[in-house]
Amino acid sequence: MYATTVAAAAPAYAMPAGGPPAQSVATAYAPPTPSPAAVVAADWEAVVADLQQITEEQLGNRARKVKDLLGAAERSRPGIQSAIDQIPTISILFVDASRLEGLATDLKARLEGYSV
Numbered sequence: 077m078y079a080t081t082v083a084a085a086a087p088a089y090a091m092p093a094g095g096p097p098a099q100s101v102a103t104a105y106a107p108p109t110p111s112p113a114a115v116v117a118a119d120w121e122a123v124v125a126d127l128q129q130i131t132e133e134q135l136g137n138r139a140r141k142v143k144d145l146l147g148a149a150e151r152s153r154p155g156i157q158s159a160i161d162q163i164p165t166i167s168i169l170f171v172d173a174s175r176l177e178g179l180a181t182d183l184k185a186r187l188e189g190y191s192v
Contacts, residue, residue, distance in 0.1 A: 119192045120151035127156070127183050134179050138171050142179070153187070160184055 128143045149159035163180040
């Protein structure tokens with residue numbers, strides 16, 4: 077068949093005699109700073125994640141409904157407070173209503189501790 081020979085190509089870029097340019101990659105790229113609204117939104121995401129973690133610790137594998145409720149809450153103090161207020165009304169198989177009321181109380185106290 078056909079035999080082809082691959083020749084080494086000359087590099088398209090030749091390094092200057094003095095070495096690489098003085099500007100480093102770290103100083104060449106500065107990531108954009110997030111807007112204050114984005115920072116606040118990220119903080120609320122952390123608050124919801126923390127409240128979901130507390131829910132997981134207290135309810136174990138029965139926490140899904142409460143975690144979904146918290147995850148769907150509006151990312152503001154009143155929105156999350158409203159979601160927490162709904163927790164005692166949720167029906168979860170094999171979970172006593174008093175456990176849900178206690179969880180809601182714990183989550184309210186934790187929410188009050190945030191300065192967001």
